[in-house]
Amino acid sequence: MYIGIDLGTTGVKVILVDKNGKMINSVTENYELLTPRPLWTEQNPDDWYQSTLRALKKCIQSNEEKIKALSFSGQMHGLVILDENDQVIRPAILWNDQRTIVETDYLNQHFTVEKLLAETGNVALTGFTAPKILWVKNNEPENFQKIKKIMLPKDYLVYKFTKKFVTDVSDISGSLLFNVKAKTYSKAMLAFLGLDIKQFPLVLESSEVVGELVHEAAKELNLPQSVKVIVGGGDQAIGAIGTGTVNDGDINISLGTSGVVFVASDNYSVDKKSFLHSFAHANHKYHLMGVTLAAAGSFKWWKESFFPHKSYDEIFNDLVKTNSDDTLYYLPYISGERSPLNNPFAKGTFSGFTANHKPENFSRAVIEGIVFSLRHCYDVIKSLNVNSKQIRITGGGAKNDHWCQMVADVFNIPVQKPVVTEGSSLGAAIMAMVGDGLFPDVFTACANIIKVEKEFVPKLDNVQIYQKKYQTYLLLAESVKPFFEKFK
Numbered sequence: 001m002y003i004g005i006d007l008g009t010t011g012v013k014v015i016l017v018d019k020n021g022k023m024i025n026s027v028t029e030n031y032e033l034l035t036p037r038p039l040w041t042e043q044n045p046d047d048w049y050q051s052t053l054r055a056l057k058k059c060i061q062s063n064e065e066k067i068k069a070l071s072f073s074g075q076m077h078g079l080v081i082l083d084e085n086d087q088v089i090r091p092a093i094l095w096n097d098q099r100t101i102v103e104t105d106y107l108n109q110h111f112t113v114e115k116l117l118a119e120t121g122n123v124a125l126t127g128f129t130a131p132k133i134l135w136v137k138n139n140e141p142e143n144f145q146k147i148k149k150i151m152l153p154k155d156y157l158v159y160k161f162t163k164k165f166v167t168d169v170s171d172i173s174g175s176l177l178f179n180v181k182a183k184t185y186s187k188a189m190l191a192f193l194g195l196d197i198k199q200f201p202l203v204l205e206s207s208e209v210v211g212e213l214v215h216e217a218a219k220e221l222n223l224p225q226s227v228k229v230i231v232g233g234g235d236q237a238i239g240a241i242g243t244g245t246v247n248d249g250d251i252n253i254s255l256g257t258s259g260v261v262f263v264a265s266d267n268y269s270v271d272k273k274s275f276l277h278s279f280a281h282a283n284h285k286y287h288l289m290g291v292t293l294a295a296a297g298s299f300k301w302w303k304e305s306f307f308p309h310k311s312y313d314e315i316f317n318d319l320v321k322t323n324s325d326d327t328l329y330y331l332p333y334i335s336g337e338r339s340p341l342n343n344p345f346a347k348g349t350f351s352g353f354t355a356n357h358k359p360e361n362f363s364r365a366v367i368e369g370i371v372f373s374l375r376h377c378y379d380v381i382k383s384l385n386v387n388s389k390q391i392r393i394t395g396g397g398a399k400n401d402h403w404c405q406m407v408a409d410v411f412n413i414p415v416q417k418p419v420v421t422e423g424s425s426l427g428a429a430i431m432a433m434v435g436d437g438l439f440p441d442v443f444t445a446c447a448n449i450i451k452v453e454k455e456f457v458p459k460l461d462n463v464q465i466y467q468k469k470y471q472t473y474l475l476l477a478e479s480v481k482p483f484f485e486k487f488k
Contacts, residue, residue, distance in 0.1 A: 001063055002436070003056070003070035004429030006235065007048055007154050009033070009094065009257065014055040015425045016063060019438060021449035023420070027059040034091055039098035042091035045080050045156045052157055056221055064222050071432035072232030073239065073424040074154020076174045079132040082149040089143050092153060093132045096258075096293065098336060098344055100131035103138065107131060107176070111192055119188050121173075121180040121270050121278035126336075126344050130176035133193060150199050154232060162211045162229050167201040170237035173279035178203070180280055181268045206233035206282035207434040207442065230435030235424045236260055236289060237282040238431065242423025243392040244450035246283045246443055251388040252423070253374060253407060253415075255397025259295025261339075261377040263288045263386050275342055276380055282431065283442045288386065290339035290377025295370050296397045298332040298348070302366045306359065316402045318360040319367070325465045327352040328361050329476055330369030333484075339377045341477070345487040351476055367403065368466075371410045372473040378411065391415045394423040401456070409462035410470065419451045 001024065006013040011030035017023055029051040034042040060067060077095040082088060093099070107116065107124035116123050124131055129152070137144040151159065152175070155167045172178045177193075177200070179186045185197055204210070210229045218225040232238055236254070240262050245252035247264060254260040268286045270278050277289040294301070299312070307315055333346035350365065391413050397403050398417055408415040420426045430445045439445035 001066045001068065002429045002432040003060065003067060004425040004427065004432065005052060005056075005070060005072045005157070005232075006425040006428055007052070007072065007074040007157060008235070008424075009075050009096070012048060012052050012055055013425045014052070014059040015429055016059050016067075017426070017429045019433070021426070021429070024063070025059045026425070027055045029055040037099075041094040041097045043094060045088050045092050045153070048153065048157060049160050053220060060221070060223070065224065067223060067227055069228035069230055069432040069436040071230035071428045071435060072154040072157060073235045073428040074152060074157070074171060074232070076152065076171060076234040076236065077127050077129050078153040079129050079136070080151045080153060080156045081136070081143070081147045082151070083146045084148045086149070089146050090136075090140065093135075095127045096335065097132070098126050100126045100135045101344055103131040103134040107134065111189070115188070116176070117270055117272060119179055119186040120176050121268070122176060123275045123342070124176055125338060125342065127338065128174060128176040130189065130193065133195070137194070147199060149201070150195075151201055155201055158210055158229065158231060161213055161217045163214050164210045165201045166204055166210050166231055168204050168206040168208075168231045168233045168282070169280035170206050170233035170282045172203055174234060174277065180278055180286070183280060204231050205284055206231060206237065207431050209435050228432075228436055230432050232428050232431050233282040234279075236262055237279065237287065238427035239394060239423040240264065240287065240427070241282050241430050241442055241446065242420065242425070242427030242450075243394050243418050244446040245392055246281075246446050249386060249388050250392070251378070251390070252392045252394060254395040254423075255296050255393065255403065256395035257295070257297040257300075259292040259370060259374050261290040261374050261381065263381050263388065265386065269384055271380060271384060273380070276339055276377070282427070288381050288384065290374075290381060292332065292370070292373045292377065293335040293338050294332050294348075295374070296395060298334055298370055299366060299397070301334055302363065312400065315363050316367075316400055319364050319402065321358070321360050322364045324364075324462055325469070326361055326364060327354070328357055328365040329473055330362075330365040331477055331480065332366070332369045332373050340380045343481075343484055345484045347484060347487065349476070349480055367406065368410075368469070369473070371406050372470055374407070375410050375470055376474065376477070388413060393417055401454070404454075405456045405459070408456040408458045410466045412458045412463045412467070414458065415456040416452045417454045417456070419453045
């Protein structure tokens with residue numbers, strides 16, 4: 001049996017699967033999100049570890065002796081720093097933390113965008129790890145001086161389980177400290193930030209074995225020490241593995257808190273206009289990724305603020321009272337926006353409503369606006385000569401068929417929903433299988449394990465309507481840019 005551990009923003013999910021990928025058990029343990037100031041998000045790394053231990057104990061109960069390997073998927077970009085005694089220096093700064101606007105501008109201007117693209121394949125964004133390190137250096141110099149080890153969230157768990165200081169290519173790609181094309185640290189970036197390469201973990205491919213469980217962890221979990229620990233990767237790459245998005249041109253859309261358009265690529269490429277993410281994939285190759293900051297998160301805000309007593313399905317069912325050719329539009333920038341705007345000052349916007357519009361019209365606009373923002377990312381990816389014949393869809397939003405059909409209609413591409421829609425935990429389990437040698441590579445593993453539950457084919461009438469509405473959405477997004485400038 002194999003274990004997949006998905007370290008998320010709100011909790012850790014642990015699954016146990018057999019050698020065919022069949023789910024045996026699944027346990028989730030939540031932990032606290034700290035918001036010491038507006039737009040700041042932090043967590044205590046020890047909360048991750050303790051929650052993971054609790055989830056593992058519940059998940060593997062009575063199966064301890066059958067488990068051969070475990071692996072990880074982790075929230076990306078977070079900054080974990082340890083001192084010389086391996087003690088956490090300060091709470092981890094998370095991927096969606098927005099405190100680094102000054103540091104991000106500094107890196108883009110003084111290291112320069114051109115050099116960043118050449119050295120790392122990406123420009124500086126507030127969510128990335130390097131600006132967070134620079135923020136600590138500028139604002140907490142006493143903590144900066146204590147740093148002995150710098151790691152990403154899932155790497156902290158790996159370290160606690162094995163005492164091996166390692167990371168993987170997919171996760172470290174999102175740090176802005178790594179030359180993605182060469183798959184080595186950027187010496188120029190480390191020097192610019194005043195960092196030593198000794199402060200950073202050894203980089204492995206995502207399916208590589210880190211080692212066996214340390215005695216303390218094995219005893220705590222009642223597991224054999226011989227259980228292999230495979231490094232795993234960042235949640236987007238591992239989530240893509242969990243949907244079978246591994247071949248050149250394959251596309252996965254994740255309708256989670258953030259929205260992600262993920263395209264697997266055999267070759268390395270860089271977007272020099274809209275600055276999509278160019279990262280290493282967990283399949284030994286590469287991928288392009290566009291990230292919108294408020295997908296399901298935007299819908300959650302809408303429901304909790306205005307329909308707290310309705311279920312998500314009830315809101316979707318209300319859409320039958322509306323028309324898809326409505327004039328009401330929504331820009332889902334309630335958390336700023338990453339791809340393809342790269343504007344932390346962007347704001348959520350409703351436009352085009354009249355006295356005749358009802359609450360359900362606004363609900364439709366919210367859902368459509370989220371899908372349009374994802375299409376916006378995909379169009380930039382297509383401009384790099386990437387074309388896809390189908391979409392795999394995952395995340396909480398994938399559970400609703402109405403939303404899946406809307407994605408098919410807006411993108412005009414068939415959408416497939418895998419049997420397991422929470423791809424990150426399954427992807428981690430697949431990495432454990434590959435690392436243990438059950439399959440020779442992730443391509444073979446995915447071909448054997450990933451199954452499609454349902455396919456949504458674009459409906460011609462809706463496609464024609466949405467093509468026109470999407471063009472209007474783009475016009476609106478462009479026209480309000482001067483308005484966003486007022487918030488700087």
